[in-house]
Amino acid sequence: MKVMLGVSGGVDSSVSALLLKQAGYEVSGLFMQNWDEDDNGECRAEEDRKDALAVCGKLGIPFYSRNFAKTYWSEVFAHFLAEYRAGRTPNPDVLCNREIKFKTFLDEARALGAEKIATGHYAQVRERDGLFELVRGADAGKDQTYFLHQLGQAQLAATLFPIGHLPKAQVRELALAAGLGTARKKDSTGICFIGERDFRDFLSQYIPAQPGVIRSVDGQDLGRHAGVFYYTLGQREGLQIGGVRGRPAAPWFVVGKDIARNVLYVDQGIDSEWLHSRRLRSEAAHWISGAAPADEFRCTAKTRYRQQDVDCTVQVLADGTLDVVFDAPQRAVTPGQSLVLYQGDVCLGGAVIAETDAPFETRLRHGELP
Known part of the structure; x- marks a missing residue:
């Protein structure tokens, strides 16, 4: 089977390439440049591209490079700015996965003859009763299903996550044993287009x-x-x-x-009471299976990445939005961020948070603030 792997120049995609080749796939690597370098050079795309190229060269697999910056700007960054202007806090990684890594990249991979794509995400895909499930990565501290909850059946059917069953420590051990140059490379953090620079300074370039x-x-x-x-x-x-x-x-x-x-x-x-809420309303939800489990059901949820799962009751309203009640008050539930729902280790899907019943939001809606 021909598989196109998204290579980022990091250890996770490097070991994904190694495992795919060892499993007998006809694997190629494609480096995605999603942001054009600016004067600060913070994105370090060229450095990452060279690292990805070196790994592919060592493993003897074909290497491709594509610039998706124009699509990223229109499909991800423009939304990012619009949300901040509206006073909300967006999560660009969720949109990047939906619009770039599992849409634009998938289309390009197929154009190059690939039957499936693969990425170095810490997540797993499982087929059950004809449906594909998005399952948490085995390493709970690295699980990335929160950022993948907007994927659907077509994307999961075409995707492999080669390291989803491994802990991060073992991934680095495999990279060292194989002599891959990325074995000790520091994990990237934050958003590529911001890099290490001050967030406020960056945002002020676009929002005065x-x-x-x-x-x-x-x-x-x-x-x-x-x-x-x-x-x-x-x-x-x-x-x-x-x-x-x-x-x-x-x-x-x-x-x-x-x-x-x-x-x-x-x-x-x-622990200010002004930061706590028991209830939220969301925008229209996305369901990985294609439909909600029921009109009303119990599950667990995350309202931010790496948060511990919290128990809640979900009601699916007629317009597809959600009314969610948590068993215990939650701190700093933020409009614009993602609510992601789980049944055990299976990610059901999620939605963008629209509003909460936090005291501040309630008084703001009623014009009761000093």
Whole structure:
């Protein structure tokens, strides 16, 4: 079988190439450049491309390189900016997987004669009763099904995850034993197009600063912010609020944003009641199987990556949106982020969070904020 592997220049895709070749597949590697280099050179695409090329050369497999930056800009980055302008916090990795790695890349792989694609994600695919299931990776600390929950039957049927059954430590051991140059390469973190640079500085290139007031939930003005777009719920860093007379010495956290008035609201204490919610409404949900398990059902959920699963009850509404009630209050559930649902180790799908019943959001909707 001809398989096109997405090679990134990292250890995970390198070992995926090794395992595919050992399993007897006719494997090729394709490097995707999703962001054109800027003056800062933070994305390091050329360095990663050279590492990917070296691995393919050592393993004796064909290497291809394609620039998908134009598609990435229109299908992922434009949405990323629109969400921030609306005061929400998007997750570009989810869109990148749906629109680039499992759509544009899949189309290109097929054009090059591949029957299936493969990636170095920590996830697994299982076929049961004619349906393909997305199953958590064996390494719970590295599982990436959260970012893959927008995939459907057609993508899963065409996809292999060669390292999904392995712990990360063993992946590095296999790379060392095979003499792959990426064996000790540091894992990439964050978003490629931002790299190691300051997030606020990067975003200000596209969304100009709009200074405004930082205000406590009881109405005291505490300082100034550069723009409410640059902050997210639960954030502590970057507020620059010093000691406030008459207030305890506890740290301050972002609890909400009033976009219309350009006011950033904060409260003290990591467990501020203003950050907690028991219920959320989502946008229309995507189901990996093609349909919801039932109109109402119990499952577990994540509202952010690497969060522990939490028990909840899900009601599927007539328009496809979800009404989700958690068994226990959840901290900093953030509109724009993804709600991802699970039954055991199987990822059911998910949806973008639209609103919650957190005290701040409730009062903002009713115009009750100071």
